[in-house]
Amino acid sequence: MSTVKESSPDPEVAGTGAYTWTGKSRQWFLRHLPPDKLLPEDQPSYVATWAYVFGMGAVAGLVFIIGSGVVLSLNGPQWYHVSSLGHFTNSVHLWSVELFFMFMVVHLWIKFWMAAWRGGRLLTWITGMVAFLVSIVTAFTGYLLQTNFDSQWIAFEAKDALNAVGIGAWFNVANLGQIFMWHIMLLPLAVGAVVALHVVMVRAHGVVPPLDAAETDAQLCDSNGTSPEPEANQP
Amino acid sequence: MLELMSQAPSPITPGTYFGWGDVMIQSGNLVVIIAMLVLFVLALVLPFPGGRSRK
Amino acid sequence: MSRIPSPMSWRKGDDIASRPWRGRIRDYDLFKELTIGVVVVGLLVLGLSAIFSSPDDPGVTLKSWAAAAPSDFVATATAELGGTSGTAGYGPPYNSTPDASQHLGFFNPQELSGVRLPVDTANDFVINPLKTLPTPPAALATWSAATADQQTKWTADYTTALSAAPNGDPARVANGNYGPVPALTSALLGMAASGNLDGVLQNSGQPYNLDYTPTILFLGDGNYFPDLATTAHLTGDQWGVMNETGNTPGQSWLWLFSLLYQIEAYKSSPNADILVVATMLVLSLLLTLLPFIPGLRSIPRKIPVHRLIWKDYYGKR
DSSP: OOOOOSOOSOHHHHTOOTTSHHHHHHHHHHHHSOHHHHSOSEEETTOOSGGGSHHHHHHHHHHHHHHHHHHHHHHOTTHHHHOHHHHHHHHHHHHHHHHHHHHHHHHHHHHHHTTTTTTTOHHHHHHHHHHHHHHHHHHHHHHHTSOSHHHHHHHHHHHHHHHHTTOTTTSOTTBHHHHHHIIIIIHHHHHHHHHHHHHHHHHHHOOOOOTTOOTTSHHHHTSSOSOOOOOOOOO | OHHHHHHSOOSSOOOOEEEETTEEEEHHHHHHHHHHHHHHHHHHHSOOOOOOEEO | OOOOOOTTOOSOOSSGGGSOOOSOEEEOOHHHHHHHHHHHHHHHHHHHHHHHOOOOOOOOOHHHHHHHOHHHHHHHHHHHHHTOSTTTTOOTTTOOOTTOSOOBTTBOHHHHHOSSSOOOHIIIIIIHHHHTSSSOOTHHHHHHHSOHHHHHHHHHHHHHHHHHSGGGOGGGOOOOOOTTHHHHHHHHHHHHHTTHHHHHHHHTTOSOOOBOHHHHHHHHHSSHHHHHHHHTTOSGGGTGGGOOSTTSOOOGGGHHHHHHTTSTTTTTOTTHHHHHHHHHHHHHHHHHTGGGOTTGGGHHHHSOTHHHHTHHHHHTO
16 A cells, blocks of 8 residues: 555554554464465365364364253253253253264374474464363363252262362352353353364464475475475464 | 162163273263274274365 | 474474475365364264263252161261261361361362361251251250260260161161150151252252252262262262263263272372372373473374374375
8 A cells, every 4th residue: 555665664654554552463463374374275285184184073063062052051951851852952962072072082192193293383282282171171060060860979979089189169069050150151261262272273383294204205395396495483 | 778778769870881800881981982993093094085186 | 503303392493394384285175174074073963862862860859868768868867967977077178177188298288278168067967957847846955955975975876776776777776865866867857858958958048049069968978879879880989980870971081080099009098089180180281291291202203103194195205
């Protein structure tokens, strides 16, 4: 938009708007996560194995967990005892959780064997692990909300581990009201945020290349022929 | 007391368990764990349908 | 002086893993994959739900306990009254029983958390509920007027007598001086059998109450409720932490947590819970911080599963 062509350090003159917090943030995001990285139409040639579908499978599982959880929320925790539609929704909630965990665990195994933290992908690994751990706590609070024999027993049994580490005094598994809030409000927010961050990290850093990939590999040296120059360091 | 209780039918479904010594696993959990291992192995050995490859 | 980082390091450097990929690429459609994923997983979820449903074994009430195992209820009520039940001697956060808390050496978070959810079993579970009856038993006055030593002697003697009676049946207890205890526990049994105690114990006099702590603790002090859990393989020494009732898969991701409770050093320790939780925290932290740990992070290179994962790539190099 600016007609001034010579490069100027003054962002106002350059028309980038990067002298405000908003403008600087936008620049930061665009630099780290340009639209073609966020929503890519191609992937490296090595991204061609079933090993890559489990992360997406877990995300799809989460979609059904949230969907069925919303329907259960609309009707309250005891609806499923008395309604056949409610019981089916409860079953959908349970089985999407089981599939979510199965896909997530296989995803974790595969990413471990890929050593997928290489090349600056540390936070991708850590956010993935945090998503797994927070999901375990979320699922646990869900088991406490079944309002049946299983939830009664889990409340009785699980209190010992929590009390022993001093958490039970504040996180009381026999307090249905408290656990209800954790399960439908606090923990879903945490899982959603961490999973979103994880997915954004994956897109920003790209998919990790095979271990011991070398410039002499056919898939690399067949390309443009120019020797790749190192990219500027990113935090 | 135990005899008294055993007269009443238990309202709780016990489920099927497999045990080897100290190791005891419920059938549903066993199926889930086996399914994960199978998925893992299949993901490594099954050929992936190829898309168009570009340079 | 430049150091060549390990190929297994998480650090960004001048290597292929750290640069945007400049080699051969293939078409990829993120939204198409997401759509396929949602459809496939959706069909799986609906199919599994339709075929296997979900378990819903009815909960235990004080009423159902009193009906199914009245002797166990009376024995438990006696223990609550005498302060000898599991809850009465639990320690923080319910009460301040000395030396009841678990610790790791000098570190005692249970003690540090304090008595934040105070439970006085004799008053909260027995005496106060009985006071809400339209005609409270006269034995309440006898109990309140007695010294603590006298109360302890009555409940201890009655506990011994109950365990000596055939099937623990309160009606067949040998004669003795148990003071007001048989009258109190039998009045509480009547209250439970009528369903009255469930409401009184849970609502604590409030119109709304979502806190089931008193009911859960009282149920757990008996044998009836834990025995049902044993039937369903739900107790800690049965790997029960990861199990669900019936054959529905439970929290199988807690397998390691369950496993620790089955092995020695943990199994027989009076501090089993804090030891298990501490171990799990350390292991979770190790896995989360794995990229920092030399040796562990090199395992994927030493055991070359990646050769299988990327077999197409390595086959064409």
